[in-house]
């Protein structure tokens with residue numbers, strides 16, 4: 001039973017999972033609207049009877065619909081024309097009140113539904129394992145979290161509007177059937193046959209919708225890369241070549257949309273003639289071949305026509321629903337993937353200061369590639385450890401392991417003697433300041449960039465000033481016309497590489513962090529600024545546990561320990577002096593850089 005429901009009411013199950021009983025309230029209100037509409041319609045019957053009394057004399061067929069009128073006359077209330085009209089008006093007014101409640105409720109539930117999806121995706125994205133994130137497609141993430149959510153919202157609306165139209169079809173069909181069953185059956189058979197023609201169109205629409213979702217993901221991914229690599233593409237004259245990829249993706253989206261549009265146009269345009277053809281054939285068969293009289297057929301047709309109107313509306317909405325239904329599958333897959341690749345998180349909170357970080361025989365792989373190959377290292381509190389080594393030797397990966405961004409595959413990584421797998425990462429990571437290779441700049445003021453939107457209280461301003469002094473950016477801020485309220489362009493486009501790095505260093509210093517990780521943070525600095533930062537780093541030394549991934553030997557001259565990485569292993573370690581004397585590789589590195 002459960003399987004049958006899941007198969008045939010897949011979308012309803014999807015909505016039910018998110019909204020529970022609210023789905024049934026929407027459905028119930030739909031039924032109530034249909035019911036009130038039906039009651040209003042029964043008031044037409046005495047009117048029609050009056051007409052047919054004076055006209056063709058056909059009146060017997062509507063009698064079984066007159067239950068309400070019978071009930072009223074049984075109460076000894078005289079049914080005058082004016083009373084019938086008033087009653088009819090009352091039913092339709094009641095219906096419109098329910099319609100209003102239904103629409104308001106539906107839009108409320110729709111918005112709750114969308115908010116729920118957004119929150120769920122955001123939470124799951126936040127908890128996503130970094131290892132999985134770096135191998136995912138940012139375009140897909142962005143598209144699913146923005147455009148696809150809108151498509152799911154549309155799927156919700158069209159689904160329930162189609163259901164509502166379906167209820168109205170049932171109500172009117174009921175009337176049509178009661179008045180002339182034979183005629184109604186024949187028309188319904190015709191309707192079912194025509195539906196087979198549409199089945200293929202529905203299938204194609206659904207297929208095109210799925211394809212469109214995939215193409216939108218690719219398009220978003222290309223746009224993101226186009227924007228973030230804009231400078232490179234421009235400077236190297238490659239922009240038009242890269243644009244061709246974007247253009248081809250735009251073309252594909254157009255083709256899919258046009259296909260969906262064409263299918264919808266065919267549905268809209270063909271429905272009426274097909275319906276009329278069916279009705280005309282049935283009337284002909286009934287009157288000419290079966291010898292029925294025209295009167296009840298025409299009254300039945302009156303209701304049928306309304307039923308057919310709603311049928312068209314239902315099919316239209318259903319097709320629109322199918323056109324966006326691909327997004328629901330995509331959303332479920334996306335959300336499940338995020339959940340499946342959730343970051344493992346322990347429960348031990350790191351409340352005290354981080355006094356000791358210890359690595360014992362740590363291994364880490366990307367697929368079958370061993371990236372960190374049995375590293376053992378002690379990082380005592382407030383010591384500065386620098387990592388040097390060839391490109392690709394695993395320096396960044398190692399500090400990412402220490403920062404808890406990547407999970408170790410084997411060995412032991414202890415934070416204050418707690419296994420990293422057992423600790424609550426957030427409590428540990430909030431003590432870490434990370435200055436990455438690409439400085440992170442937000443599209444906001446200098447103050448907000450550094451304080452992370454803290455309020456401008458006296459103590460925060462004091463902290464801010466101290467951070468910008470330590471990061472050697474105090475003078476730069478003073479020179480700006482709006483000082484700390486100066487807006488930094490998007491991604492810091494109006495800053496030099498060195499300035500961006502200093503802003504991100506200042507942000508980390510403003511925070512109350514204990515561990516500072518600098519991944520080649522000084523690579524884009526001119527030698528003057530580098531000296532300045534170096535001085536400040538030296539002054540930070542001893543106050544923080546500092547891990548530096550460095551290419552510039554000058555910045556790590558005073559480190560407590562320098563670790564030389566080679567193919568994922570620690571080749572050697574020690575003080576600058578010791579390595580200079582004992583490691584030929586290090587000696588070469590120093591002499592090369594002193595030359596440059």
Ligand SMILES: Nc1ncnc2c1ncn2[C@@H]1O[C@H](COP(=O)(O)OP(=O)(O)OP(=O)(O)O)[C@@H](O)[C@H]1O
Nearest residue numbers: 134135366371389390391392393394395396397398
């Ligand atoms: N997401 C990834 N998937 C697979 N392999 C990766 C991934 N990221 C890095 N690697 C591989 O891991 C190895 C170590 O990379 P890592 O960035 O740690 O080196 P590094 O010493 O910091 O290099 P560099 O000095 O050039 O930044 C490299 O061989 C790299 O190709």
